[in-house]
Amino acid sequence: AAGVIQSPRHLIKEKRETATLKCYPIPRHDTVYWYQQGPGQDPQFLISFYEKMQSDKGSIPDRFSAQQFSDYHSELNMSSLELGDSALYFCASGGDTDTQYFGPGTRLTVL
């Protein structure tokens, strides 16, 4: 079965640079969630989209923005990167049920 696709899987950036993470949800899923997970921490909810509209907002910094496109893929844009932004970024997709299915994650390292 098709799963959630995230790209890139690994990303290395310098401080103050920008990064764009992409998420392709499971086909026919209309909801996308973004999470940030630091080492040894639980996933922190950033933002979610339902039918291309922002549905909820969590602890997403103002330097970050995201959107969901007409094909339901989503992009998380991160600007003015800081060392503390180094983390695993997970995208999860949801459909008719409340279950979220997580992608493999993007490991961002900010040097």
Place this chain on the structure above:
Amino acid sequence: GQNIDQPTEMTATEGAIVQINCTYQTSGFNGLFWYQQHAGEAPTFLSYNVLDGLEEKGRFSSFLSRSKGYSYLLLKELQMKDSASYLCAVIVITTSGTYKYIFGTGTRLKVLA
């Protein structure tokens, strides 16, 4: 506020049974999930409880008591590959009518031979 508590770490022996507890204080409760997460990998769905009682799925079972704000994940016939973090997550309905996941800090389970 919204709060979920789990033990930080647990250790058990291969072949044994282990119970991982989760207590929560949330408003707008709409269900509880358990996820398994191996280090550096994505959380994978294990179970979903919305009504009180026990849900069994193979070696894994999950129990919910909404009145007590309590759930547990029961793992039987432990295998080495069960060494992972187990995340308890509650889904709540926000005041704006949207759904939000709240994750616990996770329980790191070590299975010893």
